[in-house]
Amino acid sequence: MHISDGILETQWILFWFLISAIFIAVGLRIINKRIRDETAYLPRISLIGAVVFVISVWHIPVPVTGSSSHPVGTPLAAIIIGPFPAVVISAISLFFQAFIGHGGLTTIGANTFSMGVMGAFTGYIVYRLLKNITPLWFCAGMAGFAGSIITYITTALQLALSLNSQNVIKYWELYSFGFIPTQMPLAFAEFAFTAYVVKYISNIRNEIIDAESMDRFTITALVLMVFIVSIIITGVYTGKGDLSGIDGTIEALASPGLNPDGIGVRLMARFGEPLGFAFVGIAGGLITGYYWTGFRRET
């Protein structure tokens, strides 16, 4: 379910573009590095991307409802080409899909985040976590299922944040429930589809599936990200109505002489909190990541 043009507010369009751009930049860096090592990687990733795009617009039968729908496709792409390149392929696919009335130009950032980032990374992490303890078809299927569900939950969150900022949690639930009749059966269909495709490829050409792997640092960082985000989401779901958090307590204890009209507070009020927090996250992450190796060596 891609978000069409004209639905999201401008600040949210920019916010999702910003977040997706980071993942696309990292994906491009990985692809460029691979192309420098092996030039043949460019046509390979493009052709596999084209096939995944074709598969993702196929109508697959959906159980219970008796109708047919499109699979998300990004968990499958992440298993075959890796999660970061899958984000790049997903953004390009969404650009093409915008021309046939699916999604839009201004919502490419939001759709890339829900499908490309959340769908691909959730699918890939589930696949990697289950790979050594379950059969291949099951971990691939679970990757497809989790990727599909997370994509729609993220889309519902994006809609709620933009359209109903005064009551995000209530509308997040409403949009999620609205998606359930079509998307839950589709997630089961995606489970079966991804499981069979991966099983088939591993039987015929096993090297295609195992071609990509992430380093330990990236896997640890991504697992931590998913874990922390899950805790926050669980907290938000269970603590309905009271979302004041512990900001006030921390502010009072850590900095009693806090100026309520400081530059940070005014900047947040001017550009919106999500953009402010995104900026802080990006700056903090980039600096920590840049100096990480040197810091580890010193300690």
Place this chain on the structure above:
Amino acid sequence: MLEWLPRDPLNGIVISVTFFCSLIIGRYLKHRSGGKKIDPGVKFLLTFLLVISVTMMKHWYFPMILSAFCLIIASKEKILRYYSRNLIYPVIFSFFILAIQTVSTSSISYIIFAKVLASSSIMIFLVLTTPRYDILESMSRLRIPQTIIEISSFMERYVRTFSDEGKTRKAAAESRCGFRKNQSFLHKIKNLSFIGGILIISAFDRSDEVYRAMISRAWRPHIQDQYRLPLSMSDKVAGIILSSGIIGLSVIDRFL
């Protein structure tokens, strides 16, 4: 007939100046371009700007006027069927949002519907007037990374090939009773997945052949980056005038 002129001369001055200035610029543009179409890159940027301004609009009537304008052109160009088919998905999506909003609150926000309709109509018109490959080519001027453009060009070229191959394989499977009506859900999915798997493997193999063919033609990564033509003066002027018009429309919408 022109009684408004002596009553408020400012109206007359404004309309005369704007009309004749636009007339001169329009004639100049036509003369400079020799009737050629606007550069795809400029058209793409203008589309993006127009969609953004539609998204920011506060009144429903401006997006609806834009949609009606697109509808009239579509019916005039006899592409109404294509136009309406591509509008189905965005309209369903906006109805879904309207339904949720209506269930939860008593007020109905029609502006979303108007915005979605207008934005989708504008996008459809970009597709109808500009080949996708031209848009991709012109994107190098917009500082889009060359790797993205190269992957997009490859994908654009091979999507149709693999789509046709998939259809052929599905037809072959159907001829062998692969997708019978009384077959179970799992059986159908299994057959479809095998076709998907075959396509992925064939893409993997074909990419090596494509690479060898490209190398034989002296291809190397980022080769297109060196052959970028500068934007013509008429395209620059057209881009500035049209973008000023779009920004003006947004400003009028804000102050109404």
